[in-house]
Amino acid sequence: MTSVHVDHGLTSGAPPRLAPAVRTPDGEKFLNGMAGTRIRQNGCAAAAYAALYANVDVITAYPIRPYTAIMMNLAQFIADGILDAEYIHADGEHSQFSAAFGAGSCGARAYTGSSGVGVTYGYEMYSIISGARIPIQMAIADRTLDPPGDFGSEHTDALCTRDMGWLLGWAATPQEVFDKSLIAYAIGEDPRVLLPQMVVQDGYFVSHIAGEVEMPAIGQVESFLPPYQLPFPLDPRRPVSHGPQIHPEQGPPLQLERARAMEDALGVIREKTDEFAQVFGRKYPHFVESYKLDDAEIAIVISGGHSVTCRAAVDRLRAAGVRIGMARLLWIRPFPTSDLQEALRGVKAVGVVETNLGLGGASYGGILSLDVTTALYQMDGERPLATSFMAGLGGETVPMSEFEWMAGKLGQAVARGRVEKAAHWVGFED
Amino acid sequence: MAFEVHRQHLPLFEDDGRAAATDDEHGRDRHYLPELPAEDPYAAGHRTCAGCGPAIQYRWVLKAAGGDTVVAGPTGCMYVANSTYLCTPYTVPWAHTPIASGGSFTSGMAAGYEAMIRKGRYPGPFPNIVVMAGDGSASDIGLGSISGALYRNHDALFVCYDNECYANTGIQVSPTTPYAGMTTFTPFGKAIPEGKKLPPKNLAKMMAEGHPHCYVATTTVGYPVDLMNKTRKGLNHVGAAFLHCYTPCQKGWVYQTSMTVELGRRVVESGLWAVWEYDPEERKYHYFHPPVQRPVTDYLAMQGRFGHMLPEHVANMQVAANQNWQDIGMDVPQNLRDLEDPERHRRLKEEEYSMPLNRGVGA
Numbered sequence: 146m147t148s149v150h151v152d153h154g155l156t157s158g159a160p161p162r163l164a165p166a167v168r169t170p171d172g173e174k175f176l177n178g179m180a181g182t183r184i185r186q187n188g189c190a191a192a193a194y195a196a197l198y199a200n201v202d203v204i205t206a207y208p209i210r211p212y213t214a215i216m217m218n219l220a221q222f223i224a225d226g227i228l229d230a231e232y233i234h235a236d237g238e239h240s241q242f243s244a245a246f247g248a249g250s251c252g253a254r255a256y257t258g259s260s261g262v263g264v265t266y267g268y269e270m271y272s273i274i275s276g277a278r279i280p281i282q283m284a285i286a287d288r289t290l291d292p293p294g295d296f297g298s299e300h301t302d303a304l305c306t307r308d309m310g311w312l313l314g315w316a317a318t319p320q321e322v323f324d325k326s327l328i329a330y331a332i333g334e335d336p337r338v339l340l341p342q343m344v345v346q347d348g349y350f351v352s353h354i355a356g357e358v359e360m361p362a363i364g365q366v367e368s369f370l371p372p373y374q375l376p377f378p379l380d381p382r383r384p385v386s387h388g389p390q391i392h393p394e395q396g397p398p399l400q401l402e403r404a405r406a407m408e409d410a411l412g413v414i415r416e417k418t419d420e421f422a423q424v425f426g427r428k429y430p431h432f433v434e435s436y437k438l439d440d441a442e443i444a445i446v447i448s449g450g451h452s453v454t455c456r457a458a459v460d461r462l463r464a465a466g467v468r469i470g471m472a473r474l475l476w477i478r479p480f481p482t483s484d485l486q487e488a489l490r491g492v493k494a495v496g497v498v499e500t501n502l503g504l505g506g507a508s509y510g511g512i513l514s515l516d517v518t519t520a521l522y523q524m525d526g527e528r529p530l531a532t533s534f535m536a537g538l539g540g541e542t543v544p545m546s547e548f549e550w551m552a553g554k555l556g557q558a559v560a561r562g563r564v565e566k567a568a569h570w571v572g573f574e575d
Numbered sequence: 576m577a578f579e580v581h582r583q584h585l586p587l588f589e590d591d592g593r594a595a596a597t598d599d600e601h602g603r604d605r606h607y608l609p610e611l612p613a614e615d616p617y618a619a620g621h622r623t624c625a626g627c628g629p630a631i632q633y634r635w636v637l638k639a640a641g642g643d644t645v646v647a648g649p650t651g652c653m654y655v656a657n658s659t660y661l662c663t664p665y666t667v668p669w670a671h672t673p674i675a676s677g678g679s680f681t682s683g684m685a686a687g688y689e690a691m692i693r694k695g696r697y698p699g700p701f702p703n704i705v706v707m708a709g710d711g712s713a714s715d716i717g718l719g720s721i722s723g724a725l726y727r728n729h730d731a732l733f734v735c736y737d738n739e740c741y742a743n744t745g746i747q748v749s750p751t752t753p754y755a756g757m758t759t760f761t762p763f764g765k766a767i768p769e770g771k772k773l774p775p776k777n778l779a780k781m782m783a784e785g786h787p788h789c790y791v792a793t794t795t796v797g798y799p800v801d802l803m804n805k806t807r808k809g810l811n812h813v814g815a816a817f818l819h820c821y822t823p824c825q826k827g828w829v830y831q832t833s834m835t836v837e838l839g840r841r842v843v844e845s846g847l848w849a850v851w852e853y854d855p856e857e858r859k860y861h862y863f864h865p866p867v868q869r870p871v872t873d874y875l876a877m878q879g880r881f882g883h884m885l886p887e888h889v890a891n892m893q894v895a896a897n898q899n900w901q902d903i904g905m906d907v908p909q910n911l912r913d914l915e916d917p918e919r920h921r922r923l924k925e926e927e928y929s930m931p932l933n934r935g936v937g938a
């Protein structure tokens with residue numbers, strides 16, 4: 146928890162302002178040459194380019210597949226003189242996130258990232274960084290947790306950090322990775338929010354498959370993302386104490402403050418997403434991509450890269466006369482309860498695709514459906530039936546045929562007026 | 576265009592034999608320096624125990640560092656006892672870090688200032704960056720993080736305040752707890768009469784040997800000028816510096832509260848703590864040779880944590896001390912050699928000495 150300690154006579158006045166960061170001459174030249182071009186790059190490269198455009202001050206790295214390529218790209222930018230940033234080769238993810246935290250606490254814009262067990266190795270740091278209200282950014286290219294060793298994508302790593310006070314956004318294409326990285330910094334660094342951000346992309350499906358990404362002009366980025374100004378940096382010109390011990394009675398108001406920051410982020414996400422559209426010309430839904438939901442009877446709720454296949458499956462099923470739609474979550478924290486309710490209003494049955502493990506949870510399936518069903522339960526009027534589908538675990542693809550199977554289960558639920566069970570293991574059931 | 580990073584240079588305090596103790600006749604007790612800076616970035620009003628060694632060290636280190644300083648403090652007793660929400664004793668910026676993050680968080684601070692100054696965001700000069708981590712943090716859970724920071728050579732001073740136990744959590748054994756030191760995780764009993772069976776980890780040597788480009792030094796709260804000058808040398812060194820400071824814990828060791836500084840000298844004079852400096856330019860250790868060499872009992876008998884020691888345990892300790900004397904290039908006098916014999920010892924609590932003794936047993 147951060148408190149601002151003002152020592153009488155020594156530290157009065159406004160927090161010291163930090164000047165905008167200069168870029169290297171080669172960096173400016175490189176980015177000016179990029180402006181307006183569309184280049185093919187994978188999600189890792191897109192994340193690295195976003196960090197380059199954001200002119201991050203400190204990067205902290207530790208290798209683990211598949212996110213490593215983000216840090217490889219950034220290391221090359223520095224080696225080529227395109228980016229001036231301190232690049233810390235940490236001794237593990239706990240140190241890696243701590244170092245980014247230390248840099249961010251001084252007022253430097255810090256960038257870090259991880260995958261899979263790397264995400265969980267540094268787990269202690271998540272609550273501490275959000276509680277300190279230091280808005281660093283972490284890129285996650287998700288990966289299955291051990292055991293067994295598996296490079297494949299699975300959402301469990303990022304999802305098991307969901308309640309630690311980080312903004313958690315999920316990108317489905319390299320372009321969206323690029324855009325979301327900039328949007329997330331703008332939201333997290335906004336003084337109304339001051340929360341760290343995770344920008345998640347599916348390992349391999351997004352991180353290692355190229356798509357077209359439009360490169361903006363430096364001016365666009367700088368007008369959208371002003372220099373990071375922490376209101377209470379560790380700055381000798383105005384001493385503050387970060388994170389002192391509290392008494393139990395001071396706990397509830399501090400926790401409430403952090404909870405409210407997460408709630409307040411809802412409005413700021415809307416605002417920044419709209420601002421981004423004005424500056425860059427790409428308009429994203431605030432929280433939920435509604436695909437063919439208007440007259441849908443059944444709907445898939447999904448996040449991340451498998452939505453690309455899902456969208457195609459929806460088209461095919463629609464062509465066969467099935468009234469199906471898709472709701473893709475662009476943010477998982479803060480959870481877009483009201484936007485999802487609106488998106489799913491009128492739908493009769495909803496199936497959440499769970500590319501994650503929530504072992505022993507209420508649905509005996511995955512993690513995401515717990516939030517989705519709570520949002521649905523709170524809906525005014527008629528609620529859809531809800532179930533979930535365990536699919537794509539271990540980095541397996543979720544092919545069209547599986548989405549079609551899910552649509553069948555949802556159709557049966559509508560016909561029967563109830564779902565068969567709370568979680569289906571796709572591929573293991575008839 | 577990159578901006579130049581200007582670094583501070585702190586002058587050393589006049590030494591004239593007071594930096595490390597001489598002997599009783601030649602000013603062993605002279606350590607007061609009237610020309611010390613008036614500023615106290617570690618202000619009064621914290622909640623440390625009477626006679627707290629780490630608090631003395633914190634005060635001297637921050638006095639030496641001065642006002643243009645940023646401090647990090649990993650979890651430990653000096654976190655909990657110093658900082659209370661809305662009331663902390665620091666007049667310089669200070670941040671708590673997780674117990675394993677002393678090295679890494681501080682790396683981030685140093686890297687942040689390097690980048691911000693170079694990129695024109697912060698006007699400079701580069702602040703003194705100091706972390707003070709307990710021995711649990713520095714030699715156990717955060718060892719890798721500090722080693723990483725030293726290896727990467729961030730321009731910062733990494734201090735271990737060593738009270739030889741996890742004091743904050745109620746006196747549990749740490750890697751620097753001495754042999755036979757009683758803690759709540761190494762109690763003595765019929766089956767384990769010595770309490771702790773293992774000798775301590777040599778943290779500072781590990782840091783110097785493993786990171787030979789770093790300035791590394793050890794000291795104790797018994798030698799304030801030495802402590803302050805090593806702080807300044809560490810800060811002046813461009814790159815990473817590690818300072819390992821012996822800081823008695825009254826609560827954990829059970830001694831008379833006025834004896835903290837005395838213990839800081841006796842531990843050196845009994846051969847149980849070497850005061851040295853490692854010069855990365857010369858790649859050499861410079862050992863302080865105390866003018867007084869005492870039997871270990873002169874040190875042990877002052878502390879309740881050793882009160883359970885049997886003659887053979889005391890003799891084992893003397894053997895270790897004699898090895899230490901040789902390690903720092905000093906001869907072992909015959910009287911200390913003789914004390915390697917258990918027959919020459921009684922149970923520690925039955926020993927008699929001129930200095931304040933602790934007749935109790937236990938931590």
